[in-house]
């Protein structure tokens with residue numbers, strides 16, 4: 273399966289099938305971490321046909337998605353004399369993909385990079401669309417660039433080694449896309465298991481198509497691309513309050529989706545039954561759907577720390593029936609707090 277991503281200045285293909293030969297007539301550097309390389313580096317290297325291939329290994333973890341690691345990758349690129357025609361290959365989850373893409377965007381003013389995502393979250397979301405970046409002490413993904421990959425290769429077999437929780441975290445992003453963009457897909461998800469490989473491939477293709485469509489309309493997130501942040505306004509507060517230790521990102525998204533749905537319900541955009549259906553689907557994949565809020569006031573205030581809150585207005589992405597969305601920045605505090613108080 274192939275999905276074309278067509279943007280103003282660049283087009284590329286996302287391959288969703290068995291990894292084939294990758295022929296590159298340049299020097300390449302594979303960027304990965306020890307966890308992923310232990311499972312999949314050998315397979316990837318056996319597929320690469322390049323002038324020269326080096327491997328850059330960085331520590332595993334979101335806490336290493338920072339300037340120090342970027343600097344280390346840059347230094348390895350210089351030491352190994354990568355030039356402006358060289359290509360970086362990201363082999364890993366969203367952390368490796370975001371960081372490798374960012375390095376590609378700045379190395380000698382920008383070189384090409386290829387994504388080989390190995391988590392479900394990265395295959396359905398992070399590897400497509402060109403958002404790259406790192407974290408700093410002020411927050412997550414605050415430093416970065418829009419830099420599109422040359423090609424993306426999604427090999428579903430790589431997902432077989434993924435821990436169960438990581439797999440489910442990716443499913444949360446799949447459900448996110450179905451609820452906001454595609455009712456038929458949502459109903460298909462209700463009736464088909466993603467633990468079946470063919471189904472998983474179908475779901476990945478569907479998500480990549482949704483993302484391709486969104487990104488082609490709004491590459492720089494000035495409008496509709498924000499819909500991909502459904503659930504994330506709440507999720508970021510939960511991640512902050514729990515210091516990024518209790519939940520994986522997709523798990524916090526799952527709770528955020530439930531909260532956003534209840535808010536949509538309060539505004540008459542989403543029925544009780546729809547709230548229930550989405551919650552059931554999340555729970556089918558053992559995703560959390562409840563978070564105990566200690567103080568509604570401080571949870572509410574934390575919305576303003578989000579980089580997407582602008583001019584003292586909080587932007588909520590809400591579902592409008594299953595398969596449609598509404599972007600709102602006019603919801604009064606009382607309504608929001610009323611929904612939050614259901615989690616006390």
Ligand SMILES: NC(=O)c1ccc[n+]([C@@H]2O[C@H](COP(=O)([O-])OP(=O)(O)OC[C@H]3O[C@@H](n4cnc5c(N)ncnc54)[C@H](O)[C@@H]3O)[C@@H](O)[C@H]2O)c1
Pocket residue numbers: 305307308311332333334337364365366367368370390391392393394397398399400401402403404412413430431432433434435438441521
């Ligand atoms: N650029 C975007 O558009 C975008 C979108 C969503 C998320 N993100 C970013 O993605 C990151 C989260 O990505 P993630 O959820 O993939 O986390 P991750 O990259 O940290 O991977 C999760 C864990 O799984 C391990 N792993 C990866 N592939 C594996 C495999 N096949 N088998 C066994 N273990 C494997 C990793 O080493 C890691 O320990 C965040 O930094 C987030 O900001 C970016």
